[in-house]
Amino acid sequence: MQKNLDVFCVFYNLNLIKRWILLKICIVGAGALGSTIGGVLAESGSEVYLINRREEVVDAINKNGLMLRNGKTDRVVAVQARTSCAGIGAVDLVIVLVKSFHTKQAIENARDVIGENTIVLSLQNGLGNEEVIAEIVGEERVIAGKTYVGGVVLGPGHVQATTKGKQTYIGELDGRITERVKRVAKVFDRAGLLTTVTSNIIGIIWDKLLINAATGPLSGITRLPYGGLYKVPEIKEAAFAAVLEGISVAKAHGVSLDTEDPETIWWKAAEGLPDEFKTSLLQSIEKGSETEIDYINGAIVRWGEKRNISTPVNKTLVANIKGIEYALQYCEE
Structure with a gap:
């Protein structure tokens, strides 16, 4: 028994x-x-x-x-x-x-x-x-x-x-x-x-948002995977500017970030990924589908407006991606 x-x-x-x-x-x-x-x-x-x-x-x-x-x-x-x-x-x-x-x-x-x-x-x-x-x-x-x-x-x-x-x-x-x-x-x-x-998942959401804001739209605009994206100094400079705007917005909302260094964020985006890896935003553009730009760089713009913080770089990136989306949908090759 x-x-x-x-x-x-x-x-x-x-x-x-x-x-x-x-x-x-x-x-x-x-x-x-x-x-x-x-x-x-x-x-x-x-x-x-x-x-x-x-x-x-x-x-x-x-x-x-x-x-x-x-x-x-x-x-x-x-x-x-x-x-x-x-x-x-x-x-x-x-x-x-x-x-x-x-x-x-x-x-x-x-x-x-x-x-x-x-x-x-x-x-x-x-x-x-x-x-x-x-x-x-x-x-x-x-x-x-x-x-x-x-x-x-x-x-x-x-x-x-x-x-x-x-x-x-x-x-x-x-x-x-x-x-x-x-x-x-x-x-x-x-x-x-x-x-x-x-215990700080909101901060981590912002950490990932900043990474996507740095690489997503610039990859979508240039059509470059990570290998090419990281070889053009001017792209890096534009990414830094977009990230710095995002950091200012996050801080204004009391969000605790892992880092406030744009270079760290820039390199973390491609960490461990092969040169041929493409951002999800670029993948969407290549499929001719709508992107998530409104929820990434567009979110930085909206949250910035809540605190009267200007975000011209992110606004420009959003405008460029919106233009590409429009061209893919309505313009002939």
Whole structure:
């Protein structure tokens, strides 16, 4: 009898441990970054669903598996892909990685997977996504994060993934260190996603915003990947000017930044990335789609206006990207 009880206790405890380190996860917006993160989470044992609206992508993943390329080597990950959240049931964690201008619609379409204890984590670029999500699912469900993991789509269901040495930060919006955030971090760490729980996630959101503000629009305007972007001194000077404006705006709002040195921010943007790596904004332009410029440099402009801070460099970068978007949509080659 005691032996049977001991076996039961071991089995029960193993199940508790498994439930702690594994999650049922839905990636809403499984593009390059979403597929990268979802893929490594699936590899580590979590039950992962990738949501991508493109049927050819979903079909490729379900037929052949998700292909992740590290350097020149491809590996296949078994993971489930869907065009919608229908039929999945409630999940433990929803990770939102759609473009910022699709956030509201994407969360409304994800209601089927949001149960009583579901956490919703935004790892999106820019400012304001968490507020949009909270309006739909309630602020108590929302945690925020920023990641330096990278991904580039090579083809349907085929992604170049950059995770090694790339940090991810997550935290409660009110700065508390909670068990639920620590659990998510544990799951991420187990998948090889270096994750830190922070009490200053708002500051870290701004840290990432400044990096994107430095490289995104200038890459989009010049069409240069990181290798070329960092070889032109004038581009560096323009990036520094945009970042310095952003730092002034953040400080005026009482945001605590990791650094106020534009050079540190400039070099951190490309840290560990290959020369051929392209910013997400450039990837959007090459696909002829709308960019997130309004939520990056445009956010600096808007937040600057709230404190009467002039941001002419960021306004100019926004104007240039808006012009490129217009040309791609309305002008012939």
